[in-house]
Amino acid sequence: MEFHEKLQQLRKQNQLTQEQLAEQLYVSRTAVSKWESGKGYPNIESLKCISKLFSVTIDELLSSDELIVLAETENxxxxxxxxxxxxxxxxxxxxxxxxxxxxxxxxxxxxxxxxxxxxxxxxxxxxxxxxxxxxxxxxxxxxxxxxxxxxxxxxxxxxxxxxxxxxxxxxxxxxxxxxxxxxxxxxxxxxxxxxxxxxxx
Known part of the structure; x- marks a missing residue:
């Protein structure tokens, strides 16, 4: 399962709308929508917030390939x-x-x-x-x-x-x-x- 699918699943399990998740992560609803549609990844800070919010590790959220893509993008x-x-x-x-x-x-x-x-x-x-x-x-x-x-x-x-x-x-x-x-x-x-x-x- 890829990051965008995991994020969507975690959000729905916690009965949150995209807007509510965006508020808790201090980002726009558009950003959450973009992540869930697989058109981009959150930055490191947002990823830490997601990890803390849903009590999962970053390794559980991202595959090794996705981690490399995220690191390259951030760099x-x-x-x-x-x-x-x-x-x-x-x-x-x-x-x-x-x-x-x-x-x-x-x-x-x-x-x-x-x-x-x-x-x-x-x-x-x-x-x-x-x-x-x-x-x-x-x-x-x-x-x-x-x-x-x-x-x-x-x-x-x-x-x-x-x-x-x-x-x-x-x-x-x-x-x-x-x-x-x-x-x-x-x-x-x-x-x-x-x-x-x-x-x-």
Whole structure:
């Protein structure tokens, strides 16, 4: 007997409706319905609650194959959560690029590196830098808020926009001949790409 059949049997034996079971497990009725139809498994915490509620062991609830599937799913979800957090933090950290001395400014016969706040080579370029960096950091803050609110479905779109913003920033830094900020931005983009590839597996 598979998990969804066992859960349904235990629920009915204890004369509980899906809604009543959902209330006791602090999940939605839709989640219980999904588990009972065999379209998914509860997470580890919900599984512990089910085990305690019906006085059965987790081994009695799940076969060894189902345990492996559950562990893999849980692992994938955790990796995605960590990746989404890192994504947001990387984008948010671009606010530091306003204050760190990454921008080359001609000073007589040599180039002096200054922060963007002190940079006064070209007001148009400076404003473009400011706009892009603030937009990227605000995007990072939005990513972290969405992660806290658990809007997992929105992350694909968020990542695409994040990559796009980051790529535009790198192209601008290359075109305006800013080697330090270009190199650092490129490293951040590589980290994002590695995270994206790991999540896609």
């Amino acid at each position: 994938r979800i955790n990796i995605n959560k960590i990746s989404n957090l890192i994504y947001g933090l990387l984008d948010l950290s671009t606010i530091l690029f306003l204050f760190l001395p990454f921008y080359g400014q001609p000073d007589g016969s040599h180039v002096r590196f200054v922060s963007l706040i002190s940079y006064n080579e070209s007001s148009t370029i400076r404003l473009t830098y400011f706009t892009l960096l603030i937009l990227m950091s605000l995007w990072g803050a939005a990513e972290l808020i969405l992660r806290m609110l658990q809007y997992e479905n929105a992350f694909k779109t968020i990542r695409i926009f994040s990559f796009l913003l980051h790529s535009i920033a790198i192209l601008l830094f290359i075109m305006t001949r800013q080697p330090y900020i270009t190199a650092i931005s490129f490293v951040l983009l590589i980290i994002k790409t590695v995270l994206f590839v790991k999540q896609a597996k």
